Amino acid sequence: MFEQREELRRRLLALGFDEVRFARAEPAFGDQLKTWLAAGHQAEMAWIERATEKRGDPRLVLPGARTMVMLGVNYGTLHEKREDGAPLWARYALHEDYHDTIKPGLVAAGKVVEELFDAGPEDYRYYVDTGPVQERGWASRAGLGFTGKNAMLISRRFGNWLFLATLLLKEELEPDGPLVASMIGRDEPGMLCGKCTRCIDACPTAAIVEPGVVDARRCVSYQTIENKGVIPRELRGGVGAHIYGCDVCLEVCPWNRFAQEARRVLLTVRGEIAELSLQEILELTPARFAEVFRKTAIKRVKLAGLLRNACIVAANTQSTDCLEVLVRLAGDAVPLVRAHAVWAVARLGGFERLVAVRARETDPAVLAEYTAETG
Ligand code: SF4
Numbered sequence: 001m002f003e004q005r006e007e008l009r010r011r012l013l014a015l016g017f018d019e020v021r022f023a024r025a026e027p028a029f030g031d032q033l034k035t036w037l038a039a040g041h042q043a044e045m046a047w048i049e050r051a052t053e054k055r056g057d058p059r060l061v062l063p064g065a066r067t068m069v070m071l072g073v074n075y076g077t078l079h080e081k082r083e084d085g086a087p088l089w090a091r092y093a094l095h096e097d098y099h100d101t102i103k104p105g106l107v108a109a110g111k112v113v114e115e116l117f118d119a120g121p122e123d124y125r126y127y128v129d130t131g132p133v134q135e136r137g138w139a140s141r142a143g144l145g146f147t148g149k150n151a152m153l154i155s156r157r158f159g160n161w162l163f164l165a166t167l168l169l170k171e172e173l174e175p176d177g178p179l180v181a182s183m184i185g186r187d188e189p190g191m192l193c194g195k196c197t198r199c200i201d202a203c204p205t206a207a208i209v210e211p212g213v214v215d216a217r218r219c220v221s222y223q224t225i226e227n228k229g230v231i232p233r234e235l236r237g238g239v240g241a242h243i244y245g246c247d248v249c250l251e252v253c254p255w256n257r258f259a260q261e262a263r264r265v266l267l268t269v270r271g272e273i274a275e276l277s278l279q280e281i282l283e284l285t286p287a288r289f290a291e292v293f294r295k296t297a298i299k300r301v302k303l304a305g306l307l308r309n310a311c312i313v314a315a316n317t318q319s320t321d322c323l324e325v326l327v328r329l330a331g332d333a334v335p336l337v338r339a340h341a342v343w344a345v346a347r348l349g350g351f352e353r354l355v356a357v358r359a360r361e362t363d364p365a366v367l368a369e370y371t372a373e374t375g
Helices: 002-014 030-038 098-117 135-142 198-202 220-226 233-239 254-258 271-275 278-282 286-292 297-316 320-329 335-347 351-360 364-374
Strands: 019-024 067-074 124-127 162-169 208-210 242-244
Touching (some): 002 067, 098 162, 220 233, 220 297, 233 297, 278 297, 297 320, 320 335, 335 351
Antiparallel strands (some): 019 067, 124 162
């Protein structure tokens, strides 16, 4: 069993996974998840509420499962280039959608399992992020890292920059165990954080409400990616220059001193996105949006969502050079864009230029912005 496990590990590492560790498939995390859901921290992410029972027991995901193979893909960049004043993107987003680029690695991993254990496709299952598996908790259990006070998996080898994936097996393999012995049977967020509270202190919207608990409703990542509607006015200032996602609670973490440059076997970098100016983003047409963000996760927010975020960034960064395009967006066909453009124009001191637009306005969300700004 030991030789087979090590052979599997060796071959999965060769496929491009940077971490391959094993845990026993058994019930776990069910109570934690129920408490988090009961507090409403999932906001509108209803998909987390589905399959709660399965999330608490991997044997319900794959009947007969005995082993969780927890996989990590490092996406660290040690020499990040950032244009001065350019909008900020979550690092993970500056790649082709990792769900798509990691998937071929998992397909190949399945073939390795079939070969090594004389198994069939019914003897394993894999997921990257989207399955009913508490990946971060299992990764911690398997020893890929620990859950930090920022609620992210923190690796002693790669800092905060690991994508996670899971391979469930019916084959029984010896578990690796957590990072340190004191973590056995416990998964308390912040166990290896010590007295550090940098992520809690740095969060621009105070979204980390207690160690390891992020209130998604306050989180800039949630608001700029998952929220499909109006971003609450009281959170817009906290969005700062973050146009898509936010890495503040990851970037401030001292464990990043262990970060390594990614191998990028299962990743494709799309660094050119970070070079887009705010003006270029605000001027995107549907065709150009589709072209620029092809194959990336960013396309999920659609053009309207990105323009909404860009309006907020323009106001927060006092980008008066964007006033002209913002006035134009205040007459956009999509009410969501109009509402945020109105707000941004008002914040940039150009409100009188909107009077003509206001005369034609009928959408309540947009009118609410006028009213809030002018009383
Ligand atoms: Fe833990 Fe500090 Fe990292 Fe937050 S920033 S996860 S408190 S070590």
